[in-house]
Amino acid sequence: MTTSPLCSGSTTPLEEHHHSFRFGIIGGGWYGCHIATSLRALGFRVKLFEQHDRLLHEASGNNQFRLHMGFHYARHSDTRTQSHDGFQRFLERYPSLSRSVQDNIYAVPLCDSLIDYGTYRTIMVSSGIHFTEGAPLGVELTNVAGTIYTAERVLLLSKARAYFEAELKEVLALGHRVSHIENMDDGVPIDGERFDFVVDATWGHYARPPDVQVIYEPTLLLYYEGPPDFPAVTLVDGPLCSVYPTEEPGLFTLSSVPHTPLGQFDTPVEARAVRDSVDPQVVAAKRALMEEQIELYLPAFPTLFRYVGPQLAIKTKLIGAHDDRTCQVTRRGRIFSVMSGKIDTVFFATERILSMIEGSGALSVNDVMSSLRDDIRVVNNQTKKRAAGARL
Numbered sequence: 122m123t124t125s126p127l128c129s130g131s132t133t134p135l136e137e138h139h140h141s142f143r144f145g146i147i148g149g150g151w152y153g154c155h156i157a158t159s160l161r162a163l164g165f166r167v168k169l170f171e172q173h174d175r176l177l178h179e180a181s182g183n184n185q186f187r188l189h190m191g192f193h194y195a196r197h198s199d200t201r202t203q204s205h206d207g208f209q210r211f212l213e214r215y216p217s218l219s220r221s222v223q224d225n226i227y228a229v230p231l232c233d234s235l236i237d238y239g240t241y242r243t244i245m246v247s248s249g250i251h252f253t254e255g256a257p258l259g260v261e262l263t264n265v266a267g268t269i270y271t272a273e274r275v276l277l278l279s280k281a282r283a284y285f286e287a288e289l290k291e292v293l294a295l296g297h298r299v300s301h302i303e304n305m306d307d308g309v310p311i312d313g314e315r316f317d318f319v320v321d322a323t324w325g326h327y328a329r330p331p332d333v334q335v336i337y338e339p340t341l342l343l344y345y346e347g348p349p350d351f352p353a354v355t356l357v358d359g360p361l362c363s364v365y366p367t368e369e370p371g372l373f374t375l376s377s378v379p380h381t382p383l384g385q386f387d388t389p390v391e392a393r394a395v396r397d398s399v400d401p402q403v404v405a406a407k408r409a410l411m412e413e414q415i416e417l418y419l420p421a422f423p424t425l426f427r428y429v430g431p432q433l434a435i436k437t438k439l440i441g442a443h444d445d446r447t448c449q450v451t452r453r454g455r456i457f458s459v460m461s462g463k464i465d466t467v468f469f470a471t472e473r474i475l476s477m478i479e480g481s482g483a484l485s486v487n488d489v490m491s492s493l494r495d496d497i498r499v500v501n502n503q504t505k506k507r508a509a510g511a512r513l
């Protein structure tokens with residue numbers, strides 16, 4: 122009787138090290154949390170350091186909460202591919218951490234879009250991302266050339282926070298701001314505690330990611346109360362704006378590509394200083410610009426929506442004129458650095474880390490000799506025996 126390799130108890134190099142490798146993960150945003158739970162599920166030991174007293178406190182808790190499918194990125198093919206793939210995987214892995222949006226509309230303006238509606242539509246069709254065409258019911262859109270309905274979803278922040286805090290409770294170091302790591306030959310101490318590998322998942326706040334060029338952008342979104350069944354309306358493609366629901370029925374964010382950024386800085390320290398000292402007058406001026414912009418396409422906005430307050434965050438962005446929001450993972454020795462694009466791309470990060478470890482000396486299979494000639498002999502002997510048996 123033959124035994125399948127899957128049942129025989131044989132292990133891959135990664136599996137052999139599950140119980141010996143220890144990962145230190147810095148940052149309890151979506152990326153740190155997802156990487157930590159994924160590595161634990163594979164049998165690795167992990168510890169996650171987060172400077173705040175709760176998870177998802179920075180960008181992961183202050184954004185537009187859109188579970189992307191690719192519709193935002195007509196001008197970047199890799200981003201569309203990662204989003205399309207990530208959306209499906211997100212639903213499988215975290216089925217209760219997002220919800221559907223009854224009417225989720227992408228609209229291409231007549232004059233202000235960088236690409237025309239026909240081109241936008243063709244790009245989405247050729248990317249294999251499913252949508253239906255049609256004008257929204259009960260909502261007046263103006264200055265728009267065409268609209269599509271999508272199945273994009275809303276991320277449920279509070280549920281995600283509770284989920285990760287429960288999943289990771291034994292390995293969380295909350296309220297610990299990491300101040301020192303050292304890349305040594307045989308390990309990486311985090312503030313004196315030794316790990317085999319470290320993942321910097323701080324979106325470039327602990328250390329600038331190597332090999333990629335980034336800038337730090339403080340951001341301003343605005344919260345509004347509005348009709349709970351109002352659709353999500355996203356204007357594409359280019360310097361446009363969107364109204365998107367949150368996890369709380371009747372609470373929306375208003376975002377604007379030209380007006381949301383509060384500047385661009387070389388260092389996270391400068392960006393945090395700007396975010397933490399935003400003048401109410403700046404918020405009021407930005408609010409006026411953002412409302413004026415959305416009214417151009419959604420004339421009912423001022424009558425249906427009531428301003429609630431600002432949301433401030435920092436976006437770490439790859440430098441480049443293209444619209445690249447892919448996830449990048451780089452490695453220096455035993456330290457991995459994760460540069461997220463969006464939340465749907467978390468799966469890509471874990472896979473890159475695992476394949477970089479598998480491909481490294483840490484799990485070397487270089488000493489194994491070829492067994493091909495033995496296999497030929499074994500197979501030939503069996504063939505000879507079968508032939509002899511048949512003659513008997």
Ligand SMILES: Cc1cc2nc3c(=O)[nH]c(=O)nc-3n(C[C@H](O)[C@H](O)[C@H](O)COP(=O)(O)OP(=O)(O)OC[C@H]3O[C@@H](n4cnc5c(N)ncnc54)[C@H](O)[C@@H]3O)c2cc1C
Binds near residue numbers: 177182187
């Ligand atoms: C305005 C805005 C809108 C966005 N809209 C969307 C959207 O709709 N959909 C989407 O998918 N993405 C969106 N994004 C992008 C998304 O928010 C990010 O891709 C994602 O949150 C990044 O997660 P992260 O874990 O890499 O970083 P973060 O969430 O920033 O987490 C990093 C963590 O590291 C911690 N940390 C930093 N330094 C240290 C230290 N020294 N020691 C310990 N801990 C430390 C921080 O406290 C933080 O919790 C948006 C971003 C912004 C700013």
